[in-house]
Amino acid sequence: MSAFRDAVAAATQGTPYCVVTTQKGFDVQLDIVNAQWWDLYNRAGLRKSFRWRVTERKSSFTITDRQINVAWRGGVPGFGATMEVQGGRIFSFSRQKIWAISDHGRVQPVVDYRFNSREGRDLIRLVARQQGLKERQPLILQLTAAFILVTPIFFAGYGIIRLFLWIAGIQN
Structure with missing residues (x-):
């Protein structure tokens, strides 16, 4: 465990992101299996998940974006037998707002979801600046x-x- 990884993990608390340790650093990814977030993702029709792979060095780091297609089964996220992965620097923005009869019987927004692939990179970069690390x-x-x-x-x-x-x- 590194101080950088721990600081990023602390910054993701209360957000739909989580940090997973890897051999060369860590990944920041959408927390699609967390019960707090899966209902929003399912209602929004999330089909792609993002992961920001962070490779740590002594005084620098790199971020590689990864986009993974996600299949939903019965409201529970699962990865299918086929998976499409893109890597590099991915720019993606989506927004979805759906008004319908809610679980409470009123017409109201049941989905109000937006995603920008910069969010994960920005979170990592903010913590890195605080730690004095340079991005490569x-x-x-x-x-x-x-x-x-x-x-x-x-x-x-x-x-x-x-x-x-x-x-x-x-x-x-």
Whole structure:
């Protein structure tokens, strides 16, 4: 256990998030099995769960987002035989508000749910700043950024070479 993990766990108290220890750090995830939250998730029709994988180092950390499809069976969350997982940096926002006859027999909002994938990252970053830790980008994001930067340069270079060969009369 680390002080960083413990501080994040303390910050999630009373929220729909929980902290799970991993080999290289910890995960912050939606607490879909907690009875306090499962009714809201079920009524909102939650189909995707988010997990923020935190890898700790001495004075830094990385956050990798993971999105997992969730299947609901009889109001109880369960993971199906097939699972779709996305990783990297995921930007997701959803909001759902449903008015219907409530359990009390009145027309009122029975679902008022919003989700922003930044919430988990922001919670982790806030605690990290308090601990004096610096965020580093995960390797997958560094590779993606490098690919995005190199691709136009590669194609521009290819076009310049083709133009040079055409001017020199070597290629049509």
